[in-house]
Amino acid sequence: TLLTRKAFGDENARWDTWRICQYNEILSFYGLCYWYTWQVSILGLGPIWQSKNEKLQIRAAQHLEDGAIFAFGLSEREHGADIYSTSMKLIPQPDGTYKALGEKYYIGNGNKAEMVSTFGKITDSEGNLKKKTSTKDKEDYVWFVANYHNDSYDCKKNVVATQNYVANYALNNYPITEQEILSKGQDAWDACLNTINVGKFNLGWASIGICTHAFYEALDHAANRVLFDHYVTDFTHIKQYFVEAYIRLISMK
Known part of the structure; x- marks a missing residue:
């Protein structure tokens, strides 16, 4: 109810930033580790609720109803949260699908999130990243959804020594179809920045x-x-x- 958009939930469901902020305060009052799982789920839902992919939004709403958690796959060990330099690849296949290849680092809930919103770049068919001539070129950016149950999803380790799980995960030729894609190009870029603006405010x-x-x-x-x-x-x-x-x-x- 607290994190479900009105269009996809019960009569009390709504994305209410003030209500979310109040709940952030309550959870962290009792301990930051209780708050963290909730906070990362907010980030993971950001690209989903901003997407035009209604099927994934319906799936997210059902997962919320079932008590699932979410993850925000942005940061990488080599680049941090530098979204210009992300090295996660989405490689087009002859049949119109994609293979995801790359690693993400310091991703909360990455071990158990039913939907891991993952940020990357669409490459050519050989897996080569496009050479950009301007930072205004946002054409190859993409958000897609992964799931830890898939055999191609390798949750490598927890990178912190707390009760929270902050994952280093790898996608090893993880199969992706258009149905798993949240947004592309400028929309993907905007979803990234908007999610950070909304989600990090909770800190x-x-x-x-x-x-x-x-x-x-x-x-x-x-x-x-x-x-x-x-x-x-x-x-x-x-x-x-x-x-x-x-x-x-x-x-x-």
């Missing part, structure tokens, strides 16, 4: 949740400590600190 709300938790913990601790026959929260300078901290939290929002 700020995660910080608010973490800081709010720290504020509550500090207040609870101080209110139960006694110094010189007074609760710590009775001291004027302590009151000032807490008022200032609270105002900062409100200002962050």
Whole structure:
């Protein structure tokens, strides 16, 4: 309900940025690891909801109803999130399909996401990337969907030592049809930037949740400590600190 577009969900379903931000704050209040899976799913859904491929949108809505998670396959080890330099290839085949070839790195939920939105470039039939003469040339960019169940999807490892799974995955001649393509060209480029703008905004709300938790913990601790026959929260300078901290939290929002 929280992440499903109105056209594809129940009566309460809508993509409401304010509501999403509030939920970001709640999840991160209890722990950043609880928030992370949700946050990455937002990123993974970005190219899907901006797509003109309604069949994939219907599939995404059903996966959300079933409680699935999503992933955003943009970053690469060699290039980071430099979308100009992405080396993931989508190679055209004689029968009109494609083979995806390349790796992505630091991709949250990459081990269990039912739909991994993956960014790449369409090559020639030999797998050669187009030589660009201008950064305005967006013709070969593409978003497509992969799934970890496929034998050609190699989830190589978790690149972080936390309870989150931040994957390094490879697509080894992964078969892709037009039905798995979300967007191409300028639309793909725009979906990439728009998703980052919307999704990464959530990082700020995660910080608010973490800081709010720290504020509550500090207040609870101080209110139960006694110094010189007074609760710590009775001291004027302590009151000032807490008022200032609270105002900062409100200002962050």
